[in-house]
Amino acid sequence: MFDIRLDDAQRAYRNLAREFAQNEIKPLALELDRRPNWEDRIPWEVLRKGSQLGLRTFALQEENGGAGASDHLTACLIAEELAAADIGTAYYYMLTARRARDWFELRMTDEQRAYFLPRFLNDDFYFTTVAIHEPDTDLGFDYYTETPQNVRFKTRALEQPDGSWVINGAKNFQTVGYLAKLLVVIAQTEAGPRPFLVEGDSPGITRHPMTKIGRRVGDNAEIFFDDVRVPKDHILGPAPPGRTDLGTHVTIAALTLGLGRAALEETLKYAQERVAGGKPIIQHQAVGLFLADMATNLEAARRLIWTAAWAKDHPQAFADGDADWQPYEHMAAAFTGRAVQRLTEQGMELFGGMGVIAGMPIEKYVRDALVQKHISFPFPTRYRITEALTGYTRKSAPLIGIW
Ligand SMILES: Cc1cc2nc3c(=O)[nH]c(=O)nc-3n(C[C@H](O)[C@H](O)[C@H](O)COP(=O)(O)OP(=O)(O)OC[C@H]3O[C@@H](n4cnc5c(N)ncnc54)[C@H](O)[C@@H]3O)c2cc1C
Numbered sequence: 001m002f003d004i005r006l007d008d009a010q011r012a013y014r015n016l017a018r019e020f021a022q023n024e025i026k027p028l029a030l031e032l033d034r035r036p037n038w039e040d041r042i043p044w045e046v047l048r049k050g051s052q053l054g055l056r057t058f059a060l061q062e063e064n065g066g067a068g069a070s071d072h073l074t075a076c077l078i079a080e081e082l083a084a085a086d087i088g089t090a091y092y093y094m095l096t097a098r099r100a101r102d103w104f105e106l107r108m109t110d111e112q113r114a115y116f117l118p119r120f121l122n123d124d125f126y127f128t129t130v131a132i133h134e135p136d137t138d139l140g141f142d143y144y145t146e147t148p149q150n151v152r153f154k155t156r157a158l159e160q161p162d163g164s165w166v167i168n169g170a171k172n173f174q175t176v177g178y179l180a181k182l183l184v185v186i187a188q189t190e191a192g193p194r195p196f197l198v199e200g201d202s203p204g205i206t207r208h209p210m211t212k213i214g215r216r217v218g219d220n221a222e223i224f225f226d227d228v229r230v231p232k233d234h235i236l237g238p239a240p241p242g243r244t245d246l247g248t249h250v251t252i253a254a255l256t257l258g259l260g261r262a263a264l265e266e267t268l269k270y271a272q273e274r275v276a277g278g279k280p281i282i283q284h285q286a287v288g289l290f291l292a293d294m295a296t297n298l299e300a301a302r303r304l305i306w307t308a309a310w311a312k313d314h315p316q317a318f319a320d321g322d323a324d325w326q327p328y329e330h331m332a333a334a335f336t337g338r339a340v341q342r343l344t345e346q347g348m349e350l351f352g353g354m355g356v357i358a359g360m361p362i363e364k365y366v367r368d369a370l371v372q373k374h375i376s377f378p379f380p381t382r383y384r385i386t387e388a389l390t391g392y393t394r395k396s397a398p399l400i401g402i403w
Contacts, residue, residue: 060105166230297343
């Protein structure tokens with residue numbers, strides 16, 4: 001049986017994130033978005049402050065320098081709050097925070113943890129990325145699934161006589177790839193693809209930012225590897241058997257949700273202030289219906305996200321048969337992506353002419369939401385839902401991917 005109630009700690013995290021987001025991130029968001037040069041859009045000071053507040057580390061256990069908030073529901077609450085201020089800035093923290101838990105605590109060896117964890121903890125700008133996609137790739141899979149062993153990446157890792165590896169190739173689109181100090185790079189070896197732990201300052205790495213139409217704060221990068229040497233034991237281990245609580249996808253849905261909430265709040269405010277036809281436009285019935293539609297879809301998305309997060313946090317409920325399993329995480333990603341894209345467009349309509357004026361918040365939200373829909377609604381996510389429902393993938397695990 002689903003029992004989704006926030007506890008005191010979760011409420012406290014939500015409040016902390018809300019205060020930081022509204023006071024530190026939001027005041028900068030619109031201005032950063034409009035800066036033409038990519039480097040000028042990196043909110044260094046905010047990244048530092050948020051890091052010192054624990055936004056990169058909260059999901060780690062206390063003995064590893066975190067706050068022990070390793071559940072996905074807490075991550076979703078924080079993600080929504082940060083993204084309600086600026087989704088691009090929020091991405092920096094949230095992907096790194098979830099991967100810190102997955103990589104340092106669940107997948108690294110003791111030796112790897114001893115090497116990487118202090119570097120991560122002692123550097124406010126230590127972010128992480130996963131480099132899977134390649135230019136001109138035809139891999140036949142996407143990052144919503146674990147990397148199949150039979151695909152062939154063009155990026156190759158060649159084992160050296162001393163056991164170390166040399167990587168050559170190119171990757172593109174990597175989220176946080178430009179600033180990341182730790183890259184998990186999926187490269188082809190003779191034994192199949194392997195996830196290599198590559199340090200961002202390794203000689204032979206070149207990175208270029210890719211500017212997007214939305215989510216302009218927060219980078220995506222092209223990354224080139226030219227004879228990049230990786231030590232022998234820097235290969236990330238697999239997801240531990242039976243673990244269903246890895247990956248960032250439900251957190252990404254919560255980031256999209258936060259953006260949608262910001263759009264709704266902005267539109268509600270405008271509809272009460274703007275007088276047209278002799279009264280505030282919210283009093284025109286058609287406007288009110290739009291707003292009701294926006295709010296209902298947003299709340300439906302939130303319920304699906306919380307259910308998906310709860311499912312990841314309580315696999316036992318499904319194993320015991322207490323709750324019926326659905327591919328909640330895919331559903332949350334796909335539904336939220338589309339719902340938020342639609343509601344930002346509805347908001348834009350309610351702003352009338354002001355809706356398309358550059359520099360208005362709603363115009364930014366529409367562009368941000370297009371990117372979010374693009375990464376979560378097209379073919380792969382929805383096809384995974386059908387696959388899961390028809391039994392092609394394992395039904396017992398409410399898990400859609402390990403990244
Ligand atoms: C904002 C953003 C962030 C990203 N972050 C990362 C990241 O952090 N790390 C990383 O490695 N990658 C990242 N990616 C890459 C992302 O995983 C790919 O863009 C995605 O998997 C789609 O691959 P593609 O771009 O090659 O599209 P294509 O495969 O070229 O698809 C083109 C069109 O064909 C359709 N299509 C493709 N194959 C099929 C099929 N078999 N059947 C039916 N239709 C099909 C697609 O749905 C699409 O409409 C990111 C991309 C974006 C846009």
